[in-house]
Amino acid sequence: MYAVLHPSNFFAQAAVHQRPELRKRPFVVLDGEPPTEMVFAANNAARSLGVEIGMTRLHAEAFSEVIALRRVIEHEHTAHASLHHVACMFSPRIELVKERPGTYALDIHGMDLLYGDAGQLANKLRQSVMTAGFLANVAVAENFHAAVSLASSRTGVSVVPPGCEAHAIGQLPLTALHLTPEHEATFAAWGIRTCADLAGLAETDLIARLGQVGKKLHSLACGTWPHLMFPIEASFEAGLVERMELDFPVEELERLLFLISCMTTTLLERVRGKARAIAALRVILRLDGGAQHERTVRPALPLQDTPTLLKLIQLDLETHPPGAAILGLELHAQSAVPYRAQHGLFLPQSPQPGQLEVMLARMRKLLGEERVGSPELTDDHRPNAFRMVPFAPPQPRRSERPSLSTPIALRVSRPPQMVGVALTNQIPVRVFWDGAAYVVCDAAGPVRVSGQWWSEANWCREEWDVRLENDTAKRLCRIAFDPRSRCWYVQGTYD
Amino acid sequence: MGSAAAIRVQVEARLAQRVPAALTLKIKQAPELFSTGIAEVDAMLGGGIPRSSITEVSGASSTGKTSFALSAIASITQLGNACAWVDVSDALSPEATAAAGVELRRLLWLRMSAEGGKKVKVTDKPWSRLEQGLKATDLLLQTGGFGAIVLDMSDVLPQHARRIPLGTWYRFRLAAEHARTALIFLTQSSCASSCATLALRCEPAAAVPFSSSGETPLFERQQYEFARERNRNEGSPFLQRKPTQRVSWPAETLWSRVR
Numbered sequence: 001m002y003a004v005l006h007p008s009n010f011f012a013q014a015a016v017h018q019r020p021e022l023r024k025r026p027f028v029v030l031d032g033e034p035p036t037e038m039v040f041a042a043n044n045a046a047r048s049l050g051v052e053i054g055m056t057r058l059h060a061e062a063f064s065e066v067i068a069l070r071r072v073i074e075h076e077h078t079a080h081a082s083l084h085h086v087a088c089m090f091s092p093r094i095e096l097v098k099e100r101p102g103t104y105a106l107d108i109h110g111m112d113l114l115y116g117d118a119g120q121l122a123n124k125l126r127q128s129v130m131t132a133g134f135l136a137n138v139a140v141a142e143n144f145h146a147a148v149s150l151a152s153s154r155t156g157v158s159v160v161p162p163g164c165e166a167h168a169i170g171q172l173p174l175t176a177l178h179l180t181p182e183h184e185a186t187f188a189a190w191g192i193r194t195c196a197d198l199a200g201l202a203e204t205d206l207i208a209r210l211g212q213v214g215k216k217l218h219s220l221a222c223g224t225w226p227h228l229m230f231p232i233e234a235s236f237e238a239g240l241v242e243r244m245e246l247d248f249p250v251e252e253l254e255r256l257l258f259l260i261s262c263m264t265t266t267l268l269e270r271v272r273g274k275a276r277a278i279a280a281l282r283v284i285l286r287l288d289g290g291a292q293h294e295r296t297v298r299p300a301l302p303l304q305d306t307p308t309l310l311k312l313i314q315l316d317l318e319t320h321p322p323g324a325a326i327l328g329l330e331l332h333a334q335s336a337v338p339y340r341a342q343h344g345l346f347l348p349q350s351p352q353p354g355q356l357e358v359m360l361a362r363m364r365k366l367l368g369e370e371r372v373g374s375p376e377l378t379d380d381h382r383p384n385a386f387r388m389v390p391f392a393p394p395q396p397r398r399s400e401r402p403s404l405s406t407p408i409a410l411r412v413s414r415p416p417q418m419v420g421v422a423l424t425n426q427i428p429v430r431v432f433w434d435g436a437a438y439v440v441c442d443a444a445g446p447v448r449v450s451g452q453w454w455s456e457a458n459w460c461r462e463e464w465d466v467r468l469e470n471d472t473a474k475r476l477c478r479i480a481f482d483p484r485s486r487c488w489y490v491q492g493t494y495d
Numbered sequence: 496m497g498s499a500a501a502i503r504v505q506v507e508a509r510l511a512q513r514v515p516a517a518l519t520l521k522i523k524q525a526p527e528l529f530s531t532g533i534a535e536v537d538a539m540l541g542g543g544i545p546r547s548s549i550t551e552v553s554g555a556s557s558t559g560k561t562s563f564a565l566s567a568i569a570s571i572t573q574l575g576n577a578c579a580w581v582d583v584s585d586a587l588s589p590e591a592t593a594a595a596g597v598e599l600r601r602l603l604w605l606r607m608s609a610e611g612g613k614k615v616k617v618t619d620k621p622w623s624r625l626e627q628g629l630k631a632t633d634l635l636l637q638t639g640g641f642g643a644i645v646l647d648m649s650d651v652l653p654q655h656a657r658r659i660p661l662g663t664w665y666r667f668r669l670a671a672e673h674a675r676t677a678l679i680f681l682t683q684s685s686c687a688s689s690c691a692t693l694a695l696r697c698e699p700a701a702a703v704p705f706s707s708s709g710e711t712p713l714f715e716r717q718q719y720e721f722a723r724e725r726n727r728n729e730g731s732p733f734l735q736r737k738p739t740q741r742v743s744w745p746a747e748t749l750w751s752r753v754r
């Protein structure tokens with residue numbers, strides 16, 4: 001048993017859904033690029049004044065009482081979402097009828113326990129749609145196509161008892177069957193006006209003249225053409241959105257966090273219902289002046305607790321604050337399978353993923369983005385070339401250490417410190433560093449290194465390992481001479 | 496003696512609500528130790544550096560503090576533990592770290608900002624960097640789960656490091672005990688005082704002359720010397736001052752490995 005919900009003149013209804021005061025007044029919906037806009041939809045009041053679909057904007061504006069509206073695709077999406085939401089309340093199996101915009105077919109088999117018989121259900125469905133702000137026809141029939149034809153052609157609620165489909169749609173005009181223009185012209189030439197006329201024709205004769213399409217049209221007119229239903233599979237991910245408009249601009253993040261906390265909790269409840277966790281949370285702040293501020297919080301592992309997610313959002317927004325007062329906010333979540341790990345009793349300890357994530361966010365706020373992470377050596381000849389990568393320790397695992405001798409560590413001066421160097425026979429003999437004079441006891445070098453000679457970022461230097469000594473201190477350093485700037489620098493100290 | 500034991504039991508029973516086992520000597524459990532990766536130092540320390548407590552390594556420049564700490568961190572990361580290096584002077588060399596055998600993916604490196612990248616003199620006041628370093632260490636200890644944390648203050652002058660309140664070190668000691676983390680301080684002069692379970696002093700050793708076997712002289716190896724000033728991990732329940740023990744250990748440059 002199918003119940004079909006058809007909002008007549010859907011595009012016009014969608015255009016004024018947010019502005020109900022326009023419903024009683026004549027209006028047209030214009031679509032296209034200026035100045036070649038055309039009338040795309042019009043309400044009955046405008047049609048009665050003489051407005052037709054396909055008129056140009058200038059023609060439509062000639063009617064002084066008619067209000068011209070621009071087509072907004074988002075409004076149509078919102079209207080679709082509202083109707084979809086209402087349809088979902090009456091049946092878990094619904095299908096969108098593609099050839100008729102805004103029309104939904106509901107499989108109501110077994111729903112009588114909840115909503116009463118077919119007539120009661122149809123009335124309740126129509127009532128709910130009207131409460132949502134749409135005027136719709138509802139038809140209930142055993143045959144899907146018969147129900148669609150009835151809903152699109154007959155106003156109000158129509159309920160067809162099983163087996164009476166042919167009789168019920170018999171008086172409908174042929175346009176109810178959604179024919180192609182060629183077939184419409186053919187049937188008009190034959191003098192066939194209603195579905196009953198078409199159903200009265202012999203099927204074999206119709207096939208002989210129109211081909212296999214004839215069989216389909218004959219069955220449609222008889223209300224016997226079968227239909228395989230493909231219910232809409234609601235996208236879970238697309239529904240993980242929370243929006244909120246603020247009554248007045250908010251500048252303090254603390255006040256905003258209260259709202260974000262509620263929205264995050266709502267999202268988490270939805271996600272937990274599917275035994276999943278939040279893998280990423282995108283926060284979009286609509287700012288005063290029309291700009292948007294977008295931040296994405298992506299924990300290393302999917303999380304299921306609000307406080308951790310809220311703390312991560314807070315730290316991220318504090319590190320990257322919006323430039324103006326906030327007028328509205330949106331939260332888009334991305335779900336993933338929750339993290340589960342079997343820890344061993346005898347494995348080394350490692351930081352808890354949630355706590356680690358919050359700690360890293362705090363560190364990034366304290367020190368800066370580029371100063372927190374693990375070092376990773378890059379494939380470069382330049383000494384001490386590295387990049388910072390996010391800290392994500394692998395699973396605890398023992399590894400064998402190669403039995404090598406202990407290397408001497410170099411403590412790098414960042415940035416290199418400039419020093420004065422006295423040379424004898426091209427060998428450093430004295431170094432003046434931070435106001436102290438050192439005697440060079442031992443010097444090894446020069447080691448000439450260079451790189452990237454093919455680009456503007458080329459570099460070269462002569463490096464010396466020197467043992468420095470004065471009355472108070474002894475140091476073992478690496479100093480370098482840059483021939484381009486003709487300066488000596490301390491690269492680092494061996495320690 | 497029997498009556499003395501009975502009196503002790505009575506006193507303990509009376510005080511049990513307020514002070515459990517008031518007159519019974521606490522049996523100290525042997526601490527868990529992390530090997531430092533240097534056989535000579537491990538032999539002197541009886542196995543390595545203690546977990547859940549503070550180890551302070553102090554000494555002037557070029558006395559082997561960083562080489563020692565990197566070697567210890569390498570051993571700890573190879574056990575599968577995550578470690579952190581709080582770099583107050585932003586002086587850690589990733590090349591030297593990798594050469595020491597540290598698993599870089601298990602190392603969290605926190606680089607304190609050097610006052611907006613402007614040139615910093617040794618004598619400049621390092622308050623903001625020190626404050627950042629202490630705050631970062633606090634956060635790491637609160638998070639827990641790290642096998643070892645190195646607070647590298649090697650380039651902070653002693654007069655600046657000594658101005659850190661003693662309460663900070665006490666707090667760190669309790670937090671390290673709670674988080675079961677080996678907290679290693681690298682400083683120019685000892686500042687954690689009695690909070691450090693193990694205190695090592697790095698002393699200048701005899702200079703090894705540069706090798707001159709090739710065309711040009713080459714810096715190949717260095718000898719370092721450590722003196723153990725305090726070790727609270729030793730078994731005796733009675734606190735008594737032990738004589739300072741010394742050990743000398745070698746380290747060599749990367750290029751001498753290739754030779």
